[in-house]
Amino acid sequence: MDSGKRKAVSKKIKENLLYLREELGVDKSFDVIQIDTFYAEREMALYLVDGFVKDDILHYLMKLLADLTKEQLEEHTLEKLLKTYIPYVEVESTDDLNQVVNSVLAGPTALVVDGVDKVILIDARTYPVRGPQEPDIERVVRGSRDGFVETLVFNTALTRRRIRDRTLRMEYLQVGRRSKTDIVVCYIEDIADPDYVARIKESITKIDTDGLPMAEKTVEEFIEGRHWNPYPMVRYTERPDTAASHLYEGHVCIIVDGSPSVLITPTTFWHHMQHAEEYRNKPLVGAYLRWVRFIAVWASVFMLPLWYLFAVQPNLLPDAISYIGPNDSGKVPLFLQFLIVEIGIDVLRMAAIHTPSALATALGLVAALMIGQVAVEVGLLTNEVMLYLAIAAIGTFATPSYEMSLANRIFRIGLLTITALFQTSGFIVGVFFWILALSRMKSFGVPYLWPFIPFNPRALRDVLFRSPIPLKNRRPKILHPQDPDR
Numbered sequence: 001m002d003s004g005k006r007k008a009v010s011k012k013i014k015e016n017l018l019y020l021r022e023e024l025g026v027d028k029s030f031d032v033i034q035i036d037t038f039y040a041e042r043e044m045a046l047y048l049v050d051g052f053v054k055d056d057i058l059h060y061l062m063k064l065l066a067d068l069t070k071e072q073l074e075e076h077t078l079e080k081l082l083k084t085y086i087p088y089v090e091v092e093s094t095d096d097l098n099q100v101v102n103s104v105l106a107g108p109t110a111l112v113v114d115g116v117d118k119v120i121l122i123d124a125r126t127y128p129v130r131g132p133q134e135p136d137i138e139r140v141v142r143g144s145r146d147g148f149v150e151t152l153v154f155n156t157a158l159t160r161r162r163i164r165d166r167t168l169r170m171e172y173l174q175v176g177r178r179s180k181t182d183i184v185v186c187y188i189e190d191i192a193d194p195d196y197v198a199r200i201k202e203s204i205t206k207i208d209t210d211g212l213p214m215a216e217k218t219v220e221e222f223i224e225g226r227h228w229n230p231y232p233m234v235r236y237t238e239r240p241d242t243a244a245s246h247l248y249e250g251h252v253c254i255i256v257d258g259s260p261s262v263l264i265t266p267t268t269f270w271h272h273m274q275h276a277e278e279y280r281n282k283p284l285v286g287a288y289l290r291w292v293r294f295i296a297v298w299a300s301v302f303m304l305p306l307w308y309l310f311a312v313q314p315n316l317l318p319d320a321i322s323y324i325g326p327n328d329s330g331k332v333p334l335f336l337q338f339l340i341v342e343i344g345i346d347v348l349r350m351a352a353i354h355t356p357s358a359l360a361t362a363l364g365l366v367a368a369l370m371i372g373q374v375a376v377e378v379g380l381l382t383n384e385v386m387l388y389l390a391i392a393a394i395g396t397f398a399t400p401s402y403e404m405s406l407a408n409r410i411f412r413i414g415l416l417t418i419t420a421l422f423q424t425s426g427f428i429v430g431v432f433f434w435i436l437a438l439s440r441m442k443s444f445g446v447p448y449l450w451p452f453i454p455f456n457p458r459a460l461r462d463v464l465f466r467s468p469i470p471l472k473n474r475r476p477k478i479l480h481p482q483d484p485d486r
Contacts, residue, residue, distance in 0.1 A: 006096050009119055011114075011116065012114075013044075013045070013114035016097065020047055020100065020112070023098075026047075030050075032104075034046070035047075037066075039066055040068040040070050042113060044065070045111075046062075047109065053109055054126050057124040058109060061088065064086070068085060073085075078118055078120070081111075090108075090123035092120075093118040093119065094121060102180050103121050105180070106182070107126075108121045108122060108123040108124070108125055109123075127150075129151045130149055131149075132146040134147055138238055138239050138242070138400075140276050142280045146158060147239055148239075148243075150259060151257070152184060152258075155262065156170050156255065159243060159247075163247060167189040168186070169186070171185045171201065173205065176209060176211040177208075177210050177211075181211065181257055183254065185254055186243075186247065186253040186254070187253070188250075191483050192250050192252055193479060193481065196266075196479075203223035204219065215258045216254065216259045216262070219263065220263060230410045231404070231441065232272060232401065232403035232404060232407065234265050235264040235272060236262070236263065237264060238262070239276060242264075242276055249481070250475050250481035251267075251479065252265050265444055266445065266479075269404075273293065274290070274400060275293070275400040279469075283465075283467065289466075290464075296395040297395055299391055300395025301408050303388055303391055303392055304338060304412060305416045308334060308335065308338065308416060309424060313424065334385065335416070335420040337385045338385060341381065345389070392412065396409055418430045458474070
């Protein structure tokens with residue numbers, strides 16, 4: 001049966017039970033449970049998924065139903081059950097059996113009553129969930145230690161805890177023909193651009209696929225459209241305070257059930273270069289930290305190709321810094337040395353992900369010996385290559401956005417390759433086309449390099465320097481906020 005078609009609820013309970021039993025696979029799945037009951041001299045049945053239901057609440061409701069008499073349900077049965085005899089917060093009814101099937105598989109309990117042409121849905125579900133602990137990749141020295149988790153309602157609650165605005169909207173959508181994944185589009189109605197909100201919701205509703213196995217990443221790939229562009233068009237965050245600060249600016253957040261990462265849209269290149277730690281310190285300290293991060297990121301992108309250019313063309317170096325070139329180029333060509341170490345770092349990174357914590361120290365020792373000391377001693381690598389690759393790796397890890405760091409790494413390898421092929425002209429042309437490509441990108445209509453291109457001096461000041469919060473009294477113009485003043 002196509003779950004998209006409507007199947008009316010019959011007043012004859014046996015017809016409803018036959019359909020639900022077949023569609024839910026009660027006889028085939030051990031965790032889908034059908035409880036046949038007889039309350040108030042009426043046949044009733046409960047459908048639920050074991051592990052999704054709060055047992056104590058369900059037992060309490062069943063006890064109340066067991067105490068009902070025939071006379072209490074003779075007239076207006078459905079209305080009495082909903083408003084009087086089932087004292088629970090989230091109770092509703094539906095006349096579509098396919099909606100009942102989808103709801104039961106999502107967690108709520110369905111109550112089917114003989115003689116009633118609607119099914120009662122009791123949302124007494126609970127999901128296995130971990131505690132809202134601090135995210136590993138967005139740690140701060142001072143600040144909140146809670147983070148988003150894999151349960152949708154927990155994440156919306158963490159957001160509302162920080163934004164008590166009466167116009168904060170959490171609009172519910174379902175995506176996936178089979179998975180029926182819950183998605184929430186979150187925004188502040190009095191601030192966010194309504195056209196942009198409508199565009200986001202339209203993009204989500206157009207997603208046509210069986211399921212979202214990778215949750216928010218699958219959503220991003222559907223709504224973004226730039227499949228072969230390595231640079232992220234949305235920002236991921238697992239921190240509720242980061243999501244809240246962007247909502248106050250006029251951004252729209254997308255929360256996907258099953259993922260602890262919330263999508264922030266739209267974003268620019270500079271959004272991926274900022275970190276909550278900068279705003280947890282005094283403005284001058286925050287500005288210093290931001291510039292240190294900028295230097296580290298630029299070093300990770302340009303230092304290797306630039307050093308290679310100086311190594312193969314030492315005449316480009318002034319006499320004062322002529323020592324930058326390698327003392328010994330080694331037995332392996334420099335370009336191949338760079339590729340070996342780049343690939344080696346990525347292999348180590350993947351190995352670290354799959355290595356149990358108890359063996360992480362051993363992996364680090366092996367990596368230090370094999371890639372470091374031994375590789376230099378046998379002549380495979382030179383000391384200078386190891387030094388500059390280490391600087392580039394540190395800059396990569398200093399990038400707040402994991403997706404941005406991977407994109408910069410791909411560009412670094414590409415720039416290194418074109419520099420090796422065409423030397424000075426290759427380096428210049430590569431950097432030029434990189435800036436040109438970034439300037440042509442748009443994240444849901446917002447220029448990716450804004451406020452650098454197109455130029456906005458006030459906004460660029462806020463990008464380059466961590467401005468004091470009392471002086472940040474205007475929201476970003478590029479988001480077209482309905483309320484531009486903070």
